[in-house]
Amino acid sequence: MRYEAAILPFALLTSLAGVWYYGLPGAAIGSVLTTFVVYVFFLRRLSQVMSIPIAKLQxxxxxxxxxxxxxxxxxxxxxxxxxxxxxxxxxxxxxxxxxxxxxxxxxxxxxxxxxxxxxxxxxxxxxx
Structure with missing residues (x-):
């Protein structure tokens, strides 16, 4: 929950920028980009907890x-x-x-x- 709360401003900014430049599809692009950033945070944390390199997690x-x-x-x-x-x-x-x-x-x-x-x-x- 901390990662998702911390990424919320980034999600809002990317979605707003996407809407500004590309309309409604831009908002989707911002949301997808945010999802990838959150996923990177989760993979990084999982890698640390399990002592497995990120390259081997997927x-x-x-x-x-x-x-x-x-x-x-x-x-x-x-x-x-x-x-x-x-x-x-x-x-x-x-x-x-x-x-x-x-x-x-x-x-x-x-x-x-x-x-x-x-x-x-x-x-x-x-x-x-």
């Missing part, structure tokens, strides 16, 4: 590849919207679903769906 290679797949999916949908120029309500409703479909397709094509399925099997059914 599977950074796979996280990076999944990040690349999600960015590519978002860019593909954005380019499609720019080319097709659908009405705003259609883009708002179909856009997120299109990103999800593209992301899932990329995970399937690259074989990462198997990695996610293995994690799900190891953890049991998520949310149960």
């Amino acid at each position: 599977d950074w290679k796979n996280l990076g590849l999944i990040l690349v797949a999600s960015v590519l999916a978002a860019m593909l949908v954005r380019l499609s919207v720019d080319l097709l120029q659908p009405p705003v309500p259609v883009a708002a409703l179909v856009g997120p679903a299109a990103v999800l479909v593209c992301y899932a397709a990329m995970l399937f094509v690259t074989g990462y769906y198997r990695t996610l399925a293995e994690v799900r099997r190891e953890w049991g059914v998520l949310g149960a």
Whole structure:
């Protein structure tokens, strides 16, 4: 709670700056940036408590590849919207679903769906 309370001014400033320069998506960018900063604090503390280097706390290679797949999916949908120029309500409703479909397709094509399925099997059914 201390980390989250300490980061609150940063969250407000990044979200406000994002709104000022990019509108509503900028607020989301500020929130995501803040989430990453908090996550770094948590990893640093976890590393200290467990005496494990931060580099060994995550599977950074796979996280990076999944990040690349999600960015590519978002860019593909954005380019499609720019080319097709659908009405705003259609883009708002179909856009997120299109990103999800593209992301899932990329995970399937690259074989990462198997990695996610293995994690799900190891953890049991998520949310149960």
